[in-house]
Amino acid sequence: MLWAALPLCFLAWAIVSGQDLGTNPQEEILRGLGQVSLCMLLWVYALPLWARWMDPAVLAARRAMGLWTCGYAVIHFLAYLQFEHDRLLLSVWKDIGERPFVSVGLLGLGLLLALAVTSNRFSMQRLGARWKVLHRLVHLIVVLSLVHFFLHKMGKNDYREVWIYASAFAAVAVLKVWPRRPMAWR
Amino acid sequence: MSPRRADRQRRGDDLAAQITPYALWRDRRQFLQASGAAAARLAGAAALSAVMASPSRAVGATKDALTPVRPLTARPSRWVSMEKQTRWEDATTYNNFYEFGTQKSDPARNAPGRLKMDPWRLVVDGLVARPQTFGVDDLLKLSPLEERVYRLRCVEGWSMVIPWIGYSLSALIQRVQPLGSAKYVAFTTLADSQQMPGLRSDVLDWPYHEGLRLDEANHALTLLCFGAYGQTLLAQNGGPVRLVVPWKYGFKSAKSLVRISFVENQPECSWNVSAPQEYGFYSNVNPNVPHRRWSQATERRIGEDSLFAPRRPTLMFNGYAEAVEALYAGMDLRRFY
Numbered sequence: 001m002l003w004a005a006l007p008l009c010f011l012a013w014a015i016v017s018g019q020d021l022g023t024n025p026q027e028e029i030l031r032g033l034g035q036v037s038l039c040m041l042l043w044v045y046a047l048p049l050w051a052r053w054m055d056p057a058v059l060a061a062r063r064a065m066g067l068w069t070c071g072y073a074v075i076h077f078l079a080y081l082q083f084e085h086d087r088l089l090l091s092v093w094k095d096i097g098e099r100p101f102v103s104v105g106l107l108g109l110g111l112l113l114a115l116a117v118t119s120n121r122f123s124m125q126r127l128g129a130r131w132k133v134l135h136r137l138v139h140l141i142v143v144l145s146l147v148h149f150f151l152h153k154m155g156k157n158d159y160r161e162v163w164i165y166a167s168a169f170a171a172v173a174v175l176k177v178w179p180r181r182p183m184a185w186r
Numbered sequence: 187m188s189p190r191r192a193d194r195q196r197r198g199d200d201l202a203a204q205i206t207p208y209a210l211w212r213d214r215r216q217f218l219q220a221s222g223a224a225a226a227r228l229a230g231a232a233a234l235s236a237v238m239a240s241p242s243r244a245v246g247a248t249k250d251a252l253t254p255v256r257p258l259t260a261r262p263s264r265w266v267s268m269e270k271q272t273r274w275e276d277a278t279t280y281n282n283f284y285e286f287g288t289q290k291s292d293p294a295r296n297a298p299g300r301l302k303m304d305p306w307r308l309v310v311d312g313l314v315a316r317p318q319t320f321g322v323d324d325l326l327k328l329s330p331l332e333e334r335v336y337r338l339r340c341v342e343g344w345s346m347v348i349p350w351i352g353y354s355l356s357a358l359i360q361r362v363q364p365l366g367s368a369k370y371v372a373f374t375t376l377a378d379s380q381q382m383p384g385l386r387s388d389v390l391d392w393p394y395h396e397g398l399r400l401d402e403a404n405h406a407l408t409l410l411c412f413g414a415y416g417q418t419l420l421a422q423n424g425g426p427v428r429l430v431v432p433w434k435y436g437f438k439s440a441k442s443l444v445r446i447s448f449v450e451n452q453p454e455c456s457w458n459v460s461a462p463q464e465y466g467f468y469s470n471v472n473p474n475v476p477h478r479r480w481s482q483a484t485e486r487r488i489g490e491d492s493l494f495a496p497r498r499p500t501l502m503f504n505g506y507a508e509a510v511e512a513l514y515a516g517m518d519l520r521r522f523y
Contacts (some may be wrong), residue, residue, distance in 0.1 A: 015493060015511070016226055021282075021493075022490065023276045023279060023280035023290070023488055024280065024290070024344055024486065024488060025493055026486060026493065027344070027486075034232055082494065083486075083497075084481060084497075085496060086496040096480070098476040098477075098478070099476075099477075099478055099479065099481075100478060100479075101479065129328075151478075151479075152477075152479060154461070154479070155341075155461075155463070155464065155477075155478065155480065156288065156342075156389070156480035157344075157389045157390060159290045161290075
């Protein structure tokens with residue numbers, strides 16, 4: 001699971017050592033973190049397929065991967081807070097009214113956090129059957145992330161990257177649903 | 187010479203001596219690469235970028251230029267922002283010129299080797315008494331060239347300070363004599379699929395159109411631009427001739443103009459057509475009119491400030507309010523955005 005830390009290490013090293021991050025580094029960092037979060041989310045989402053067809057053992061990494069995804073999403077949010085609002089939490093409120101794609105992103109982040117804090121044995125015991133229902137929200141989270149990305153790209157009519165991610169999601173979603181087979185890992 | 191005057195002279199000389207010769211400053215990238223330091227930096231950035239998003243900096247802003255760049259002499263003008271000018275390197279490698287690709291680094295990568303800026307024809311027609319076609323040399327002789335240091339504010343929330351070279355569009359307008367029925371001016375950018383790979387994408391309806399009201403076009407600030415940083419415009423900056431309207435969002439400053447038409451009705455503008463609720467005909471820089479994707483209340487000045495420095499407040503009309511607000515007296519700028 002350590003490879004999941006690589007993007008973060010690169011970013012930290014780049015910032016600390018004063019690397020050339022481009023003409024608009026704040027933009028690069030924010031977008032980059034978003035892309036990494038989205039990639040990881042899709043990877044976690046597709047993990048059951050990998051387990052079904054390749055190696056069931058990968059499912060053991062599912063929790064860690066999910067937590068890493070949530071971690072990157074949180075850092076993406078912190079980067080947004082820093083680079084777009086200069087750490088002023090109050091001005092995020094204005095964005096919710098004025099920039100719908102931010103609202104969608106915040107909702108997705110909130111749901112992701114809910115899943116992250118309940119990713120432990122204690123929560124599974126306390127919530128019982130409701131835990132499974134709660135964690136089905138991952139489908140919604142992926143959709144919200146794609147909508148968040150789409151609404152952002154709408155400003156420049158540039159949907160190529162969105163289509164790539166959306167196609168990947170659609171393919172995984174379809175394959176997960178059909179054919180249905182009971183999973184024997186829990 | 188008195189000691190004090192000698193002192194001042196020495197300080198002035200010191201300051202003058204500190205100014206890097208332009209050629210060395212412009213070519214410092216090559217200089218740094220030769221010494222190997224930049225190679226290591228680029229490798230680091232490339233590695234990071236491979237993991238994260240695509241880099242915005244393209245190497246070699248002037249490599250393989252189809253039309254070589256030449257120096258342009260211009261007299262100073264009264265329109266000179268005293269803010270720090272954006273580095274030439276940034277202004278020529280971070281561009282929105284979708285005809286050459288949608289990434290910021292695409293124009294610098296694709297335009298110089300593809301855009302043929304010589305010969306060039308600018309057709310001026312429509313409701314004018316003297317329609318004519320100009321070559322770039324004709325245009326350069328039309329009026330004395332001035333250097334104007336303008337702020338440029340992109341709708342995406344970043345800005346630059348660029349020393350443009352040109353003259354007021356009004357000089358050209360006077361030459362062609364618009365008729366009384368002319369109320370607007372429409373601008374068209376080159377759209378040649380042979381030269382512009384970005385035309386394959388349907389991001390916008392090509393060719394790129396822009397437009398101004400006649401009084402906006404006649405305003406002294408509206409610049410018919412032929413150069414920047416002491417030389418003719420690079421392909422990625424919209425050479426050989428472009429428009430610069432500093433109090434509006436950057437996309438109104440159409441690049442690589444091939445046609446200027448005087449018309450009676452409000453002309454179609456490409457971004458306005460693609461998303462009318464977001465991109466208005468006027469698109470005046472206005473921190474009070476929010477945008478669905480980028481905050482217009484603040485901006486990031488490219489190349490300035492450290493990574494964690496705060497954003498700057500965006501000024502009404504990009505700081506040119508005193509000069510242009512009369513054009514919009516009595517207009518509801520939230521309605522006519």
